[in-house]
Amino acid sequence: MEEVILVDEEDNPVGTEEKLKAHINAKLHRAFSIYIFNSKGEFLIHQRALAKYHCPGIWANTCCSHPSPDESLEQAAHRRLKEEMGFDAELKEIMKFIYKIKFDNGLTEHEFLHVLTGKSDAIPQPNTDEVNDWKWVNLKDLKKDIKKNPGKYAYWFKVTMEKMNP
Numbered sequence: 001m002e003e004v005i006l007v008d009e010e011d012n013p014v015g016t017e018e019k020l021k022a023h024i025n026a027k028l029h030r031a032f033s034i035y036i037f038n039s040k041g042e043f044l045i046h047q048r049a050l051a052k053y054h055c056p057g058i059w060a061n062t063c064c065s066h067p068s069p070d071e072s073l074e075q076a077a078h079r080r081l082k083e084e085m086g087f088d089a090e091l092k093e094i095m096k097f098i099y100k101i102k103f104d105n106g107l108t109e110h111e112f113l114h115v116l117t118g119k120s121d122a123i124p125q126p127n128t129d130e131v132n133d134w135k136w137v138n139l140k141d142l143k144k145d146i147k148k149n150p151g152k153y154a155y156w157f158k159v160t161m162e163k164m165n166p
Helices: 019-024 073-085 139-148 155-164
Strands: 003-007 013-018 029-037 043-048 063-065 091-102 108-119 131-137
Touching (some): 003 019, 029 073, 073 091, 139 155
Antiparallel strands (some): 003 013, 029 043, 043 131, 091 108
């Protein structure tokens, strides 16, 4: 059973909850999103696996997940980047914010989201349980496509891209 860290609006831990229950009950919990850029300035995005319990087949940033109760945000970010995309990179936090979105399947993402960026020219070796597809994209082209086809992209990804202004 995977657990998430429940937090208050200042990101102070207030308990733990089984991940699916936190999404069913819309509980605020700690999460992170990783944005990896290559030496050409392209951004690595991935299409979520088709078997994911929410947002299957939707395009999102390089990697996103939740730290478990026994690990730091930094440890979790490196662990998940390796587990999902098959490589690691030096990461730095660039922003954090809270968002809440209810999905058609009744689940709700209510996250205190930490956004981390890094650089790598690694060739991804994605975990097919997490990733259906991946690609390097030009940011201007990506922003145009998000405006043209918003339904293809994850909510948190669109919100973060607006805030990043890369």
